[in-house]
Amino acid sequence: MSKITLLHNPRCSKSRQALQLIQENNLQVDVVEYLKAPLSPAQLAELQKKLGLQDVRDMMRSKEDIYKELGLNDSAMTNEQLHAAIAEHPILLERPIAILGNQARIGRPPELVLELI
Structure with missing residues (x-):
């Protein structure tokens, strides 16, 4: 499976929860702190x-x-x-946003990022 890109703000609880869900599902993730790299x-x-x-x-x-x-x-x-x-x-x-291939999901609630897998 390809790597999920997560547009992430570490200060946001929903963003942290989405990252944790991705990691708990043993998925590869590329974290992009979009506030630092717009x-x-x-x-x-x-x-x-x-x-x-x-x-x-x-x-x-x-x-x-x-x-x-x-x-x-x-x-x-x-x-x-x-x-x-x-x-x-x-x-x-809006945050977090998970991207995989030609699809993306806004993680509100965070569980929506798992729709990509």
């Missing part, structure tokens, strides 16, 4: 496809202060603008 807008567009989401906002943390400050709930904003906002402010990306 994804590019192109990578975020690809991630959105892998998640199967029409609306970028479904992979965003809308309760973050920066979300409101930037007015990201404005329906006139394009996907490209939203991807750029996440790339510039990675705290906006």
Whole structure:
């Protein structure tokens, strides 16, 4: 089996739980601390496809202060603008996200990451 990539924030309990579930299932994991190594807008567009989401906002943390400050709930904003906002402010990306091949899952609840196996 291929290695699962986990977009991880070690300060987040859900992210830590998802990592633990992956490890308990003896799966290989590549942990990416996305706050330290933000994804590019192109990578975020690809991630959105892998998640199967029409609306970028479904992979965003809308309760973050920066979300409101930037007015990201404005329906006139394009996907490209939203991807750029996440790339510039990675705290906006929902977490954790597990990626395997052409599929990805947001780990809320953390058990959803196991749908990839």
